[in-house]
Amino acid sequence: xxxxxxxxxxxxxxxxxxxxxxxxxxxxxxxxxxxxxxxxxxxxxxxxxxxxxxxxxxxxxxxxxxxxxxxxxxxxxxxxxxxxxxxxxxxxxxxxxxxxxxxxxxxxxxxxxxxxxxxxxxxxxxxxxxxxxxxxxxxxxxxxxxxxxxxxxxxxxxxxxxxxxxxxxxxxxxxxxxxxxxxxxxxxxxxxxxxxxxxxxxxxxxxxxxxxxxxxxxxxxxxxxxxxxxxxxxxxxxxxxxxxxxxxxxxxxxxxxxxxxxxxxxxxxxxxxxxxxxxxxxxxxxxxxxxxxxxxxxxxxxxxxxxxxxxxxxxxxxxxxxxxxxxxxxxxxxxxxxxxxxxxxxxxxxxxxxxxxxxxxxxxxxxxxxxxxxxxxxxxxxxxxxxxxxxxxxxxxxxxxxxxxxxxxxxxxxxxxxxxxxxxxxxxxxxxxxxxxxxxxxxxxxxxxxxxxxxxxxxxxxxxxxxxxxxxxxxxxxxxxxxxxxxxxxxxxxxxxxxxxxxxxxxxxxxxxxxxxxxxxxxxxxxxxxxxxxxxxxxxxxxxxxxxxxxxxxxxxxxxxxxxxxxxxxxxxxxx
Numbered sequence: 001x002x003x004x005x006x007x008x009x010x011x012x013x014x015x016x017x018x019x020x021x022x023x024x025x026x027x028x029x030x031x032x033x034x035x036x037x038x039x040x041x042x043x044x045x046x047x048x049x050x051x052x053x054x055x056x057x058x059x060x061x062x063x064x065x066x067x068x069x070x071x072x073x074x075x076x077x078x079x080x081x082x083x084x085x086x087x088x089x090x091x092x093x094x095x096x097x098x099x100x101x102x103x104x105x106x107x108x109x110x111x112x113x114x115x116x117x118x119x120x121x122x123x124x125x126x127x128x129x130x131x132x133x134x135x136x137x138x139x140x141x142x143x144x145x146x147x148x149x150x151x152x153x154x155x156x157x158x159x160x161x162x163x164x165x166x167x168x169x170x171x172x173x174x175x176x177x178x179x180x181x182x183x184x185x186x187x188x189x190x191x192x193x194x195x196x197x198x199x200x201x202x203x204x205x206x207x208x209x210x211x212x213x214x215x216x217x218x219x220x221x222x223x224x225x226x227x228x229x230x231x232x233x234x235x236x237x238x239x240x241x242x243x244x245x246x247x248x249x250x251x252x253x254x255x256x257x258x259x260x261x262x263x264x265x266x267x268x269x270x271x272x273x274x275x276x277x278x279x280x281x282x283x284x285x286x287x288x289x290x291x292x293x294x295x296x297x298x299x300x301x302x303x304x305x306x307x308x309x310x311x312x313x314x315x316x317x318x319x320x321x322x323x324x325x326x327x328x329x330x331x332x333x334x335x336x337x338x339x340x341x342x343x344x345x346x347x348x349x350x351x352x353x354x355x356x357x358x359x360x361x362x363x364x365x366x367x368x369x370x371x372x373x374x375x376x377x378x379x380x381x382x383x384x385x386x387x388x389x390x391x392x393x394x395x396x397x398x399x400x401x402x403x404x405x406x407x408x409x410x411x412x413x414x415x416x417x418x419x420x421x422x423x424x425x426x427x428x429x430x431x432x433x434x435x436x437x438x439x440x441x442x443x444x445x446x447x448x449x450x451x452x453x454x455x456x457x458x459x460x461x462x463x464x465x466x467x468x469x470x471x472x473x474x475x476x477x478x479x480x481x482x483x484x485x486x487x488x489x490x491x492x493x494x495x496x497x498x499x500x501x502x503x504x505x506x507x508x509x510x511x512x513x514x515x516x517x518x519x520x521x522x523x524x525x526x527x528x529x530x531x532x533x534x535x536x537x538x539x540x541x542x543x544x545x546x547x548x549x550x551x552x553x554x555x556x557x558x559x560x561x562x563x564x565x566x567x568x569x570x571x572x573x574x575x576x
Contacts, residue, residue, distance in 0.1 A: 055120035062112045063127050066104060073107045075100060081135045085142025094140060101132040155185050155206075163210045167217045171225055172234065178210040207237045215246050223253035255308060258300050259315045262286065266319050269327070276327050283320040287313050339415055340456040342374070343449070346417050349378060350449040355395075355442040358385035374418050377433045381445070384436050398439035399481075399497035403473070405432060405440075406501075409452065410470040412463065417449050447502060468518040469508050473501060476531060481539045492539055500537040504530055 068076045075083070080100045087093035105128055113124055162181050166174025182203060186192055192199035215235055218226040227250040229235065230243055238246075263286055269279045289309070291297035304312060349367060353359045359382055368375035388395060404423050408414045414421060420429035432440060432448050455462040480500050486493040507530040511521040520528045 055117060055123060058116060059120055059124045059127055062108055062124055063131060065112065066108055066128060066131070070107065073111070074103045076104065077131065077135050080104070081139040084136070084139035086146055090140055094136070097136055097139060101129070101136075105129070105132075152202075155189065158185060159206050159210065163213045167214050171222065172214050172218050172229060175211060175214050175234070178214075179207060182206045182210070204237065208239075211235045211237050212242065219246065219249055219253055223250045223257060226250050227254065255304075255311075258304065258308075259312055262291070262297055262301055262312065263316050263319050266316065266323055269323055270330075279320065279323060279327070283316065286316050286320075336456070336459070340453075342416055342418075343453040343456045346374065347449040347453045350417075350442075350446045353381070353385070353442055353446070355385070356389050358382040377418050377431060381433050381436050385442065388437070393437075395437050395441040396439075396491075397441045397444050397494055397498050399494040399501075400486075401435070401439035402444055402498065402501070403477070405448065406470055406473065409448065409455065410463075410467050412455075412459070415452065415455065417445060417452060443502070444498070447505075451505070465512060465518055468522055469505065472504070472508075472522040472531075476500075476504075476534060479534055480537050485539050489539075496537060496539050500534075503537075 066076055067078050069079050070076065080097055084093045084097045087096065105125070108128070109121070109124070113121060116124060159178075159182060163178060166178050168174070186199055186203055186206075192202075215226060215230075215238075218229075227247065230247050230250065235243060235246070265274070265282050266279070266286060268274050269282060270276045274282075285292070289298075289301050291301065301309075301312075345367065349359065349364070352363075359378075361379065361382060364375060364378050364382065368378065384395075387393075401423065405414070408421060414432070417432040420431050420434070422429045430438075432445055436442070436445065451466070455466070477497065481493045481496045508518075508521055511528060511530065512518070516528055520526045521530050523529060524531075
């Protein structure tokens with residue numbers, strides 16, 4: 001069973017009725033309503049405080065939201081202030097800011113201020129514009145800073161352009177005008193009106209910039225005059241260290257100017273009437289201080305100190321070496337251009353030459369009208385081709401001779417098909433074209449004209465690519481036809497090697513064109529090896545035997561020499 005709690009009462013029994021103790025005393029002369037009036041005023045005041053606080057909270061929230069941009073409304077205080085600060089025209093910035101503030105106020109009033117009381121709306125308007133005014137002051141300060149920066153940039157650009165223009169005036173005469181331009185420009189900037197010290201500092205920096213620019217211009221063209229002006233104090237706006245540096249540079253420039261004047265004749269070698277062959281003598285005379293009676297040059301040379309004269313000799317020798325290299329480069333460059341032009345032309349001619357009829361002589365005359373050497377050689381080639389056709393003679397290609405020619409091309413010993421050269425065992429030089437009927441045929445000459453054209457187009461690249469191919473031919477030669485075959489059957493030997501050479505070169509060029517490296521194309525272990533089918537090019541023993549028997553038959557049909565007949569007459573009679 002739950003225990004019922006009990007308590008003890010400490011009150012005493014009295015005859016008085018129950019009552020509430022209060023300190024409220026109502027005079028007998030007042031009514032109850034009058035007596036309760038203070039209580040009513042207190043409650044009313046507390047209510048007003050609560051309502052005011054509530055309204056203030058609502059207003060402060062709207063003010064806080066006014067700082068932020070609105071997705072569907074105008075920019076907030078922060079953006080308005082930032083954009084105003086970036087505006088370099090304070091008057092326009094102020095007007096634009098005010099317009100933005102009014103637009104923002106109307107938006108916030110209509111979107112968030114509708115639920116405010118009349119009293120709250122008054123508070124909102126007061127606080128809103130007070131906040132706007134505070135931000136405006138800071139924003140306009142930034143606007144003035146922006147204006148100054150923009151104005152300074154314009155000043156800087158203006159003075160820079162003026163400096164460039166006036167630096168062109170001789171003798172540094174534009175410097176005084178520049179100082180005037182700087183003063184006028186800074187005086188027109190109202191920003192400096194209340195900041196004289198800043199104006200003074202900016203003016204000095206611009207003067208130093210202009211003075212340094214003109215001094216460096218004179219350093220190049222008039223170093224001696226610059227030296228004098230530095231000594232006269234014309235550039236005293238510069239720091240002392242800068243003046244010392246300019247003075248030292250002027251000394252160097254003056255010396256260099258003297259050196260250049262004294263070696264001007266070396267510079268003119270190869271130009272005009274001074275032949276390149278005169279370089280050696282002119283250099284020797286210049287180094288020895290001999291200027292062919294030129295009094296002015298002699299005086300300049302005599303003004304040099306002993307130390308400077310030693311420096312001059314080294315300078316002149318170096319300049320002579322540079323001139324020599326320049327002349328050699330020009331010669332080589334001209335030669336390279338001429339080689340390319342020649343070989344392009346020779347290649348075009350050989351493309352039209354037919355093995356049985358040659359080429360039109362009229363065309364040869366037109367092509368080589370200004371060059372007798374190729375005209376003579378190609379005319380002779382044309383004649384030989386036509387004679388061979390008439391006499392039914394076939395030009396034979398000698399594989400060994402052609403192998404030697406390829407080697408000379410690979411080592412840059414032959415640069416044109418008309419270049420004359422000697423091979424082992426020869427005493428008289430002859431060109432590739434001239435060797436027709438003497439180891440070369442039309443296909444050989446056409447082959448060489450093509451690869452020599454490539455050589456002329458890019459000599460370094462050609463050497464890099466052709467040398468490996470030549471090594472490849474040397475390594476594979478015995479695989480195709482051995483020396484024993486050459487002894488037994490020269491025709492088959494030559495044919496096999498020549499066909500192999502031309503086919504492999506075509507494959508090699510195709511691989512290079514595809515971006516493959518030379519080593520990939522000539523390496524037997526590589527998948528791109530160009531001679532995978534080399535067995536198909538090897539000499540057939542049956543062909544060798546057949547050819548050998550035909551040669552024996554030909555020899556057996558050779559007419560016999562008549563009694564008492566001379567060898568010369570025999571050759572004439574038998575056409576042997």
